[in-house]
Amino acid sequence: MDVYPSLTDVVGNTPLVRFNRVTGAAPAPVYGKLEYVNPGGSVKDRIALSMVEGAEAAGLLRPGGTVVEGTSGNTGVGLAMVAAQRGYRCVFAIPDKSSAEKIAVLRAYGAEVVVCPGDVPREHPAHVHSVAARLAVEIPGAWLADQYDNPANPRAHYRGTGPEIWRQTDGRITHLVAGIGTGGTITGTGEYLKEASGGRVTVVGADPEASVYSGGDGGPYHVESIGHFRHPETVEDTWPRSYHPEVVDRFERISDRDSLLTARRLAREEGLLVGGSAGTAVAAALRVAAALTPEDLVVVLLPDSGRNYLSKVFDDGWLGQLGLLEEEVPG
Numbered sequence: 611m612d613v614y615p616s617l618t619d620v621v622g623n624t625p626l627v628r629f630n631r632v633t634g635a636a637p638a639p640v641y642g643k644l645e646y647v648n649p650g651g652s653v654k655d656r657i658a659l660s661m662v663e664g665a666e667a668a669g670l671l672r673p674g675g676t677v678v679e680g681t682s683g684n685t686g687v688g689l690a691m692v693a694a695q696r697g698y699r700c701v702f703a704i705p706d707k708s709s710a711e712k713i714a715v716l717r718a719y720g721a722e723v724v725v726c727p728g729d730v731p732r733e734h735p736a737h738v739h740s741v742a743a744r745l746a747v748e749i750p751g752a753w754l755a756d757q758y759d760n761p762a763n764p765r766a767h768y769r770g771t772g773p774e775i776w777r778q779t780d781g782r783i784t785h786l787v788a789g790i791g792t793g794g795t796i797t798g799t800g801e802y803l804k805e806a807s808g809g810r811v812t813v814v815g816a817d818p819e820a821s822v823y824s825g826g827d828g829g830p831y832h833v834e835s836i837g838h839f840r841h842p843e844t845v846e847d848t849w850p851r852s853y854h855p856e857v858v859d860r861f862e863r864i865s866d867r868d869s870l871l872t873a874r875r876l877a878r879e880e881g882l883l884v885g886g887s888a889g890t891a892v893a894a895a896l897r898v899a900a901a902l903t904p905e906d907l908v909v910v911l912l913p914d915s916g917r918n919y920l921s922k923v924f925d926d927g928w929l930g931q932l933g934l935l936e937e938e939v940p941g
C-alpha cells in the first residue's frame with residue numbers, strides 16, 4: 611500500500627514549481643516552494659511538529675497537557691493539528707488584526723482562542739505575548755510553544771526545508787528569497803543552504819517597507835505575519851531569537867501595493883492562490899531574478915494559501931479602501 615502511518619508524516623517535502631508567466635523577461639528561472647501543500651495549509655506545520663516533538667522529548671509536554679501559543683494563525687493551525695492527533699488541549703492568544711478565517715479555522719480544530727488587541731505595545735499585559743505567557747503559567751500542565759524564541763523553529767527548516775531545496779534543485783540554487791516573521795524559515799533554510807553550497811547561496815530577505823528588520827520605522831502595514839512592527843510606545847524593541855540577522859545577505863523592501871497585487875497576479879497568471887506574504891516574497895524574487903543570468907536559480911518560499919485572505923487580499927472592497935486597487939490592470 612502507498613500510505614502514510616499518520617498525518618504528521620505528510621508534513622514537509624513540498625513541491626518546488628517553476629513560475630512561467632509572472633517572471634516576464636527575467637533571465638533567471640524562479641521556483642516557488644509551495645508550503646500551502648502541507649496538511650495544515652502552511653509552512654508552520656513544520657515548526658509545530660518540531661516544537662511539539664522537542665517539548666515531548668524534554669518532558670515539558672506530557673500526556674493530557676495543554677499547548678499554549680501567541681500566534682497570528684498559521685502556527686496555531688499547525689499546533690492544533692498536531693495536538694488533535696496526540697490528545698493535547700490547545701489555547702491560543704491571537705491579535706485582533708488576524709483575518710476572521712484564520713480564527714475560525716483554529717476553533718474548527720477544537721482550539722480555544724483568546725483575541726487580544728493588536729494596537730498595544732509588547733510590554734502591555736493585554737499584548738498577545740503577555741497573554742500567552744500568563745496562560746502558560748496559570749493552566750496546569752501547560753507548555754508555551756514560543757515560536758519566536760524556540761530553537762526548534764529554525765531547526766525544523768535547517769533539517770527539512772533547506773535539505774529539500776538543495777536536493778530538489780540538485781544543488782543549483784543560487785538565491786533564496788523569503789519573508790521574515792519569527793525568522794525561523796529564513797534562518798534555518800538559509801543557514802543550511804549556505805553550508806551545503808560553501809557560501810555560494812545568497813539569502814535575500816523580502817520585507818515590508820515599513821518593517822524594522824530592513825531599516826523601516828516600524829509603522830503599520832497591511833501584509834500579515836512578516837516584517838517587524840514597532841508600536842510607538844514600545845520602550846525596548848526585542849527581536850525574535852529564532853531570527854539570526856547575519857544569515858540575510860541583503861533585503862528587498864516591498865510596498866503593500868506590490869505585495870498584495872503580486873499575490874493577486876499569482877492566482878490569475880500562475881494559478882497559485884497564495885497569501886500576502888507570498889506576494890511580498892515573489893515581488894522580491896522577481897526583482898532579484900531580473901538582475902541575474904540564466905545560470906542562476908532563484909527559490910522563493912510561499913508560506914500559505916490565499917484562502918486565508920479571501921476577505922482581505924482577494925476582496926476588491928478591502929483593497930479599494932486602502933487605495934490600492936486602481937493601478938491593477940486586468941489581463
Ligand SMILES: Cc1ncc(COP(=O)(O)O)c(C=O)c1O
Pocket residue numbers: 652654684685789790791792793794795796834835836885887888913914
Ligand atoms: C503567512 C506567513 N508568512 C510568513 C511567515 C514568516 O515565517 P517565519 O516566522 O518563519 O519567519 C509566517 C509566519 O509567521 C506566516 O504565517
